Amino acid sequence: MLLSLLIYLCCGAVVGVLAGLLGVGGGTVIVPILVAVFPYEGVPPQYVQQLALGTSLASIMFTSISSARAHHLRGAVRWDIFRHIVPGILLGTFFGGLLATRLPVMFLKIFFICFLFAISAQMISNYRPPASRDLPGALGTAGVGGVIGMVSSFVGIGGGSLSVPFMTYCNVPIHTAVGTSAAIGFPIAVAGTLGYIVGGWGRPDLPSACLGFVHLWALFGIACASCLTAPIGVRLSHSLPTKKLKRFFAVFLIVVGLKMLWDIL
DSSP states (O other): OHHHHHHHHHHHHHHHHHHHHHOOOTHHHHHHHHHHHGGGGTOOGGGHHHHHHHHHHHHHHHHHHHHHHHHHHTTOOOHHHHHHHHHHHHHHHHHHHHHHTTSOHHHHHHHHHHHHHHHHHHHHHTOOOOOOSOOOOHHHHHHHHHHHHHHHHHHTOOSHHHHHHHHHHTTOOHHHHHHHHHHHHHHHHHHHHHHHHHHHTTOTTOOTTBSSSOBHHHHHHHHHHHHHHHHHHHHHHTTSOHHHHHHHHHHHHHHHHHHHHHHHO
């Protein structure tokens, strides 16, 4: 238990920095680590992926608060976008999380691996849609939020990998897009966590430290560390060459994706 808690703390520290620095969902780091650790804690194989996804989303509740607050203090959060996108986010993420608890584990693993490769390709190429239009109205923005929420619930992320490109496509400056994405991560995490709790409620053979598909000890360790390190990531995002950092992180994600693919073949 002590070794596992230490792993969770280290994972949370890395996730907090990445959330503030790159505006990416911490699930790209949290989920693979939890998938590797949970079997050693007696989690049944058929529940490992869902438990990792639910716990990842739950931890993002805390990371997003810390990161969003730091970005807000720098004036980098568009709260008007936040208000318009949240209704779709809440619906898409809750029902996506609920659906994910009933989908085959192999589907969720393959979906997650494909997502890692897609995000890695985007980071390496640094491709962003050309900023050629304005934000849609409230209804259109909510619709986009629904899609972002659904995908986020399937991969356990805070949505930054999707919301940042969407906002930059709509002429939102990159630092503002990252800051607003950090704020959007909170409703994604809340709705997704509720979906995984409800979907996993009463499942047999889950460890006693679980609330539905949320592992409370893992949540505690990750949340404690990530809240402390997220402001560090925010400060670094305004001073370091994020393009090079993203490419380095993309290579890491490719290695993780290949390892997960090897495990299921």
